[in-house]
Amino acid sequence: MSRIFTPIDYEANGKQHGYLTIPHSRNTSAWGAVRLPITVIKNGNGPTILMTGGSHGDEYEGPIALSKLANTLDAPAVQGRIIIMPALNLPAVRAGTRLSPIDGLNMNRVFPGSRSGTVTAMIADYLSTVLIPMADVVLDIHSGGKTLNFLPCSVMHQLEDAVLMEKTLAALEAFGAPAGLVLQELDSEGMLDTEVESRGKLFLSTELGGGGTVTAETMTIADRGVRNILAHFGLLDEKVVSRASLGQNPTQLLHTPDGTSYVVAEENGIYEAVADLGQEVREGDVVGRIHSIEYPGRAAIEYRARRSGIIVCRHVPGLVESGDCVTVVAEPYRP
Ligand code: CA
Numbered sequence: 001m002s003r004i005f006t007p008i009d010y011e012a013n014g015k016q017h018g019y020l021t022i023p024h025s026r027n028t029s030a031w032g033a034v035r036l037p038i039t040v041i042k043n044g045n046g047p048t049i050l051m052t053g054g055s056h057g058d059e060y061e062g063p064i065a066l067s068k069l070a071n072t073l074d075a076p077a078v079q080g081r082i083i084i085m086p087a088l089n090l091p092a093v094r095a096g097t098r099l100s101p102i103d104g105l106n107m108n109r110v111f112p113g114s115r116s117g118t119v120t121a122m123i124a125d126y127l128s129t130v131l132i133p134m135a136d137v138v139l140d141i142h143s144g145g146k147t148l149n150f151l152p153c154s155v156m157h158q159l160e161d162a163v164l165m166e167k168t169l170a171a172l173e174a175f176g177a178p179a180g181l182v183l184q185e186l187d188s189e190g191m192l193d194t195e196v197e198s199r200g201k202l203f204l205s206t207e208l209g210g211g212g213t214v215t216a217e218t219m220t221i222a223d224r225g226v227r228n229i230l231a232h233f234g235l236l237d238e239k240v241v242s243r244a245s246l247g248q249n250p251t252q253l254l255h256t257p258d259g260t261s262y263v264v265a266e267e268n269g270i271y272e273a274v275a276d277l278g279q280e281v282r283e284g285d286v287v288g289r290i291h292s293i294e295y296p297g298r299a300a301i302e303y304r305a306r307r308s309g310i311i312v313c314r315h316v317p318g319l320v321e322s323g324d325c326v327t328v329v330a331e332p333y334r335p
Contacts, residue, residue, distance in 0.1 A: 002115055004126045008040055010083070010134060014075045015041045022122055024102070034091060034102075034119055039070035039084040046080025047136040047233055050127075051226065053085070055107045055140060055192065057092025057100075061208040062141030065222040080235045083131060088140075089120060096212070098145050108142075109190040128195055137171075137202045139229055140192055141222065144210020144313065148325070151277045151312045152221050153179035155205040157193060158255070164200060169335055171204050173251045174232035174240050175225040181207070181312060182255035182333050204229065211316045252310075254330035260306040263327040267301060269293055271320040275327070277312070281305040287327045290320060305329045 008018045019035040026032055051069070053062020066086035073082070087093040089107040091100045099106050103118035110117075113124025132138065144150045154175035159165040172180040188194050196203040206225065209218035230236040243250055256262075265271070269290040275281050282305065289300040309331035315324055 002122070002126045002129055004122060006038065008038060010040060010042075010081070013042050015039065015073075017070070020123075020126060022119055024119055036085065036090050036123065037087060040081065041070075041073055041075050041078050041084070042081040043075040043078045044080065046078075046235055048081040048083065048134050049137040049139065049230070049233060049235060050083045050131050050135040051085070051139045051141070052088045052192070053141045054087035054093040055089055055142065056098045056145050057089055057094070058096050058098050058145040058212050059141075059143035059210070060212075060214045061143050061206075061218050061222040063087050063093060064214060064219060065141065065226050068223065069226055077237070078235055079237065080233075081134075082230065082235060083135070088123065091119065098147075108192055109187075111190050111192055111195040124192075127192065132196055132199065132201070135196075135201060137204070137229075137233055138192070138196045139226070140203070140205045141208065141226075142205055143208045143214075143218070144316065146210075146212035147316055149210040149277065149314055149316050150207035151179050151310070152177050152208045152218055153181040153206065153254070153312065154225065154251070155181045155183050155207055156203070157188070157197065158182055158184065159197060161200065164197075164202065166335075168202055168204060171202060171229060171232060173253075174228050175204065175206065175251075176228050176241065176243055177206065177208070177221050177225060177251060178249070179310075179312065180251045180253045181330060182253070184256045184258060184261070207313070253333040253335070254310060254312060255333035256328060256330050261309070261329050261331075262325055263287060263303050263306065263329070265290060265303070265315075265320045265322055265324045265326050267292075268319075268321050269301075270318055271315055271326055272300065273314055273327075275305075275311050277314060279311045281308065281311060281329060283308045287311065287329070288314075290326075303327070307331060
């Protein structure tokens with residue numbers, strides 16, 4: 001049994017706002033707790049969807065879109081159950097940091113978690129043992145955070161299960177972002193994604209922008225995407241608002257088939273982006289340069305695309321360190 005307590009009744013009809021109470025004894029609060037906001041909206045018969053934001057505390061489209069949804073959506077409009085957690089790693093969201101300031105952990109690398117672990121591990125354990133078993137679908141909203149910026153996209157993994165792959169691709173397109181990315185992760189161990197997918201359940205994520213803030217464009221995509229996913233799975237009695245109906249190009253399907261999509265810095269310095277988000281590049285094209293800060297007369301080091309495709313991600317702060325991912329090049333995907 002999880003050590004996390006909540007007065008929420010997941011089987012009750014109607015809308016409930018509440019908290020998950022996570023024991024957190026510390027110097028400033030002997031019997032203290034972290035109180036994680038949660039809203040559950042249930043009505044009629046239909047699937048259960050778990051919607052999370054704020055897994056990383058410096059990504060804001062998720063927390064904003066899900067707070068708006070929790071505040072405005074009422075139970076009579078719903079067929080099924082919607083579990084909304086706008087700030088999954090609340091301590092990180094409070095601090096505006098990717099990792100939790102309590103235990104230094106990355107929420108999306110600690111799954112399945114541990115009931116007797118630190119705060120971040122206990123949250124993961126609650127999802128693994130209580131919420132994911134209830135859910136048919138999980139939508140986890142990410143952005144690039146303070147150090148990356150993305151071409152706004154919905155994201156999924158290449159899946160072994162052909163039926164689940166097809167269903168997830170349909171959801172990827174229903175979200176309605178400019179791009180839909182079938183991602184090869186650099187490191188997928190401990191991710192919420194893996195925890196949900198390994199149970200044969202449908203998992204969809206996003207990368208909606210970044211740089212430690214939102215834009216009007218990325219919020220429009222997030223707000224519409226969240227409702228589109230609810231409509232797509234029949235939780236709302238409304239039509240998916242297609243990109244075509246808005247006069248927009250269809251979602252461009254892209255993928256990163258292997259590690260050659262990633263361009264990684266091999267030295268420290270100032271990063272000069274040569275290709276911007278959404279730009280098409282050929283294999284061998286210069287996508288960026290790293291300029292030495294220390295040494296006069298040293299030429300900038302050029303970084304080249306290792307495959308042809310579209311720039312979907314770039315490093316944001318001007319300074320880069322050896323090992324930083326500076327650019328991701330994705331290529332068109334045909335299912
Ligand atoms: Ca993220």
